[in-house]
Amino acid sequence: MSIISWNCHGLGLPTNVRFLKELVRQERPSYIFLCETIDNKGKIDWISKSLGFDGLVTVDAQGRSGGLALLWKEKDDVELRSFSRNHIDVEVAVEGKDRWRLTGVYGEPDRSQRRKTWDLLRNLARDSNLPWCVIGDMNNLISQKDKRGGALYPNWFLDGFNEVIIDTNLIDMELVGYQYTWERGKGTADWIEERLDRALTNAAWLDLFPMAKLYNLEDTSSDHCPIMLIPEEKMKCTGKRPFRFENAWLTEPMCRQLVVESWEENNMENIQQKVKLCGDNLEQWGHEVT
Structure with missing residues (x-):
């Protein structure tokens, strides 16, 4: 409940x-x-x-x-x-x-x-x-x-x-x-x-x-x-929330650079893996920026 x-x-x-x-x-x-x-x-x-x-x-x-x-x-x-x-x-x-x-x-x-x-x-x-x-x-x-x-x-x-x-x-x-x-x-x-x-x-x-x-x-x-x-749960245990891109990041000059670098560094990966790795980097960077 x-x-x-x-x-x-x-x-x-x-x-x-x-x-x-x-x-x-x-x-x-x-x-x-x-x-x-x-x-x-x-x-x-x-x-x-x-x-x-x-x-x-x-x-x-x-x-x-x-x-x-x-x-x-x-x-x-x-x-x-x-x-x-x-x-x-x-x-x-x-x-x-x-x-x-x-x-x-x-x-x-x-x-x-x-x-x-x-x-x-x-x-x-x-x-x-x-x-x-x-x-x-x-x-x-x-x-x-x-x-x-x-x-x-x-x-x-x-x-x-x-x-x-x-x-x-x-x-x-x-x-x-x-x-x-x-x-x-x-x-x-x-x-x-x-x-x-x-x-x-x-x-x-x-x-x-x-x-x-x-x-x-x-x-x-x-x-x-x-x-x-x-009311009755001792500890809330939830999975990691899905990554969401923040539109406010577009005003940050580093955002585009980070996307380009993440994509180029992982050019040997398939498209799904590259998207995931790019998202992980953006999420970590986004927390630091905001």
Whole structure:
């Protein structure tokens, strides 16, 4: 069992749909929470069925922004509790486990409206005493360490979100892997990275799933990386992800030179092997450059 949360920034984009399908193929999640779907229910319903998910709750986008979707594998395993333009709240029944609660949250992107997200979490916390997991794009940071680049995050936003976590008795789960989940201006002097996506749980949920781990999946076609919560797995063991060429590399003078050198150095190999070796060299170089 696993839960993926992703701010996809529009399911109307074919690249995002292809990425989501590949993500499901590789990770096989039981639940998926999507923010900023920016699409209608009919399209999301089609995508859900094509991915093999029987359960679906959607919240329509407002114009060309927002929109939420929660997908799950077994239709009868989930019962809807409530929803709004910023959340979907359900109860989950897993065989051999007590019932627990899953809430997908999309924090208000407008800073002037950020208190609405804080009040939403407080109100949801009063609704039930079930083991509870909150996951999504919170659009909030907990500390200045959650941000790299740009101006310091306003302290009153940090204080406000931390007060909510205390008031709701939630615990911020440690993120395994790269510590930032959103970025803007990559490769420029204005490059900013933040950890906007996270999972919060109460003590009862951690008692139910004491070995739970939260991972940054890092690869993305959006400006947000997907995160994956694995409640019962001790160690996430996945194969090496397939090589993907980054268009941003084309702006680097060394890229063309590296391709030419890789190709010429391996001129005795067959075409498939030359492509693989060239890809390996590009991937290693790309990590160093970025």
